[in-house]
Each structure stands twice: as structure tokens, then as C-alpha cells.
Amino acid sequence: MTWHRTISMKALEKVGGTSVKAGESVIYLAFLGGKLYAMNGVCSHAKCILGHLDSANSRVKCQCHEAEFELGTGKMVKPPVVAQNAPMEKLGLSTFPVREENGFIEVDLPQ
Numbered sequence: 536m537t538w539h540r541t542i543s544m545k546a547l548e549k550v551g552g553t554s555v556k557a558g559e560s561v562i563y564l565a566f567l568g569g570k571l572y573a574m575n576g577v578c579s580h581a582k583c584i585l586g587h588l589d590s591a592n593s594r595v596k597c598q599c600h601e602a603e604f605e606l607g608t609g610k611m612v613k614p615p616v617v618a619q620n621a622p623m624e625k626l627g628l629s630t631f632p633v634r635e636e637n638g639f640i641e642v643d644l645p646q
């Protein structure tokens with residue numbers, strides 16, 4: 536595992552959640568209720584980049600077909616509108632350790 540520096544904490548606080556490049560990966564970052572979250576930023580359905588933060592429900596919504604993922608676990612909690620019978624238990628996204636270091640968000644990713 537290796538820590539990768541991404542955007543500033545101030546930038547993340549402004550937007551709440553966003554996808555960023557970290558190493559060779561795209562990671563979705565969120566700051567909600569005083570807590571940082573990091574998960575794979577590529578949707579498991581058809582590989583769109585996530586997404587819209589639903590802060591009321593602590594979820595991220597994919598903008599392509601509206602699948603929803605739980606922030607803390609990466610679990611798919613709503614299937615894509617075009618694939619209502621998708622096996623949601625197999626379509627969860629990986630989550631990663633995340634921290635603030637010297638004003639920047641860092642994510643610990645496998646090498």
C-alpha cells in the first residue's frame with residue numbers, strides 16, 4: 536500500500552465529494568459529517584466516473600445510469616436504471632484508507 540497525495544482539504548470541503556486521480560487510479564473522495572471517505576471512482580456497471588454526492592443518505596450516485604453506492608462500504612445499494620436485476624452484491628466498489636496530511640487528502644492504494 537502507498538499513500539498518494541490528491542487535492543487540498545479546502546477544495547474537497549468546497550465540493551463535498553469528487554473523483555480525482557490518485558496514482559494510476561480514479562478515486563472518489565468525500566468529506567461528510569467531519570469524516571473523510573475514499574472509494575474506487577469508476578462505476579462497476581459501465582465504467583463511468585462517479586458521481587453525485589447524496590449527503591443526506593451518505594451515498595454516491597453514478598451520473599450515467601443512477602446506480603448508488605454507500606460511502607463507507609462501497610456497497611451498491613441501488614441498481615442502474617437500465618439494469619434493475621444487476622447482481623448488486625457483486626458490484627460493490629473498493630474503499631481505501633484516507634487521511635488529511637499537511638492540508639492535502641491522501642489515499643492509501645495497493646501498488
Ligand code: FES
Pocket residue numbers: 578579580581582583597598599600601602615616
Ligand atoms: S455506469 Fe454507473 S450506473 Fe451505469
